[in-house]
Amino acid sequence: MHYYLAVRQFARTLRILDTLLEKATKHAEARKFDVNNFCAMRLFPDMLPFLVQVRIACDTAKATAANISGKEAPTHEDTETTVPELRARIAKCLAYLDTFTAADFERTRPDTLVRLPNRPGKAIAADEYLWGRQIPNFYFHVTTAYDLLRHGGVELGKSDYLGPLAFVDV
Amino acid sequence: MHYYLAVRQFARTLRILDTLLEKATKHAEARKFDVNNFCAMRLFPDMLPFLVQVRIACDTAKATAANISGKEAPTHEDTETTVPELRARIAKCLAYLDTFTAADFERTRPDTLVRLPNRPGKAIAADEYLWGRQIPNFYFHVTTAYDLLRHGGVELGKSDYLGPLAFVDV
Numbered sequence: 425m426h427y428y429l430a431v432r433q434f435a436r437t438l439r440i441l442d443t444l445l446e447k448a449t450k451h452a453e454a455r456k457f458d459v460n461n462f463c464a465m466r467l468f469p470d471m472l473p474f475l476v477q478v479r480i481a482c483d484t485a486k487a488t489a490a491n492i493s494g495k496e497a498p499t500h501e502d503t504e505t506t507v508p509e510l511r512a513r514i515a516k517c518l519a520y521l522d523t524f525t526a527a528d529f530e531r532t533r534p535d536t537l538v539r540l541p542n543r544p545g546k547a548i549a550a551d552e553y554l555w556g557r558q559i560p561n562f563y564f565h566v567t568t569a570y571d572l573l574r575h576g577g578v579e580l581g582k583s584d585y586l587g588p589l590a591f592v593d594v
Numbered sequence: 595m596h597y598y599l600a601v602r603q604f605a606r607t608l609r610i611l612d613t614l615l616e617k618a619t620k621h622a623e624a625r626k627f628d629v630n631n632f633c634a635m636r637l638f639p640d641m642l643p644f645l646v647q648v649r650i651a652c653d654t655a656k657a658t659a660a661n662i663s664g665k666e667a668p669t670h671e672d673t674e675t676t677v678p679e680l681r682a683r684i685a686k687c688l689a690y691l692d693t694f695t696a697a698d699f700e701r702t703r704p705d706t707l708v709r710l711p712n713r714p715g716k717a718i719a720a721d722e723y724l725w726g727r728q729i730p731n732f733y734f735h736v737t738t739a740y741d742l743l744r745h746g747g748v749e750l751g752k753s754d755y756l757g758p759l760a761f762v763d764v
Contacts, residue, residue, distance in 0.1 A: 426596040433725040467637070467745040537764060547764040555603040556759055563733030564755060570734075571741050575637045585734060589726055594707060594717040 427492050427529040430554055434485035434562055435521040440587045441481060441566055442514045444573060444580060445507055451578045460506045465572050474572045478510045481565040482517040488558040489521055491538050492550055493528040597662045597699040600724055604655035604732055605691040610757045611651060611736055612684045614743060614750060615677055621748045630676045635742050644742045648680045651735040652687040658728040659691055661708050662720055663698040 452459035463475040472480070479502055490497035498520060504510050534551040548557070570585055622629035633645040642650070649672055660667035668690060674680050704721040718727070740755055 426599070429596070429721065429725055433729070436726070437730060467741050468747070471744055537762070539764065543761065545763060546761045548759060548761050551599065552760050555599055556606070557756060559603070559729060560607060560733055560736075560756060561752075563730055564737045564740075564752070566730075567734045567737035568741055571637050571738055574641055577638070582731075582734075586727060586730060589718060590722050591713065591716045591718050592707070593715060594709065 425526050425529050427532055427550065427554060428524065428526040430559060431485070431489045431521055431524055431529075434488065435518055436587065437562070437566055438482065438485060438514050438518055438521075440585065441478065441569065442511055444570060444578075444584060445478075445511050445514075447580060447584070448573050448576075448578045449507060455577075462507065462573065462576055463505065463510070465576060467568070467572065467575065471568075474569060475504060475510065477565045477569040477572065479504065479513060481562060481569065482513055484558055484562040484565065486517050486520055487540075488554065488562070489524050489528075491540060492532055492536075492554065493524065494532075495528070497541075595696050595699050597702055597720065597724060598694065598696040600729060601655070601659045601691055601694055601699075604658065605688055606757065607732070607736055608652065608655060608684050608688055608691075610755065611648065611739065612681055614740060614748075614754060615648075615681050615684075617750060617754065618743050618746075618748045619677060625747075632677065632743065632746055633675065633680075635746060637738070637742060637745065641738075644739060645674060645680065647735045647739040647742065649674070649683065651732060651739065652683055654728055654732040654735065656687050656690055657710075658724065658732070659694050659698075661710060662702055662724065663694065664702075665698070667711075 448462060449459045452461070463473065465474045466472065482500065486497050486500070500513060500516055504513055532550050534549065536550040537547040538550050538553045539547045570580065574580055618632060619629045622631070633643065635644045636642065652670065656667050656670070670683060670686055674683050702720050704719065706720040707717040708720050708723045709717045737755075740750065744750055
């Protein structure tokens with residue numbers, strides 16, 4: 425069931441995002457600046473700041489799980505202003521994602537119409553929603569958060585973003 | 595069959611990436627600078643330049659289709675130095691992806707071991723490969739290419755990255 429796989433992978437990547445924030449915190453400590461300075465960073469003046477990139481990554485994962493399974497997502501208020509608060513937001517989102525099991529997506533078919541709370545009167549087929557919107561959108565915001573940290577000098581590499589992978593000997 | 599869905603979505607996003615390059619070209623013309631100046635841009639000195647972000651996006655899509663279906667991917671030489679050449683690289687990758695059908699992935703199971711040409715002696719389960727590596731990696735490079743264009747002043751927004759979505763009235 426690929427809907428559940430997607431939600432589990434989003435959770436995995438949010439855990440990775442949390443480790444990126446932890447590394448940014450250590451980097452800032454070592455360089456003796458306030459890690460929260462990252463929160464307002466943007467790659468261009470009309471782009472969203474780091475803080476919002478992290479929030480939207482969380483909300484995209486949360487909305488995917490809720491909307492595809494036909495549940496109502498909890499509201500997570502946008503009150504964070506610091507990196508520790510962003511890490512708490514990630515933890516709150518992960519706790520929600522961890523309530524899901526494969527059974528929650530058993531009745532969903534590729535053409536099941538998914539209703540979005542922020543688009544009254546509109547719906548989208550589950551597969552189009554997952555593949556065409558939620559997956560690209562989720563990785564957009566995680567990657568842009570990563571890019572902002574890299575742009576700001578945090579020592580990260582691709583393996584930090586991908587995380588460990590289960591290769592086997594053959 | 596989510597393997598085929600992934601490949602089709604990668605193709606869709608590569609077409610979107612091509613439109614981003616087209617918009618960058620028009621932007622550069624209007625501002626009277628050489629669009630190829632984007633090719634060497636990086637968000638930090640030890641990150642890969644724009645040119646390589648686009649190449650790896652293409653190669654990730656190509657490798658996903660080939661490796662999961664057990665085919666040998668064609669070699670696309672890394673010879674591009676200009677934006678028009680990058681667009682030709684995208685077109686070449688799309689032509690390859692368009693040779694695939696759902697039938698190419700029919701025998702692949704979640705735990706089918708996928709061998710990677712650049713990792714001799716190693717293999718990875720098809721689902722781990724797709725969800726844990728190829729999907730996050732593909733969108734990483736497309737998003738970083740987008741971020742570099744935005745950072746360089748090209749007028750783009752999220753809807754340019756996501757492309758049109760098939761919402762219906764309910």
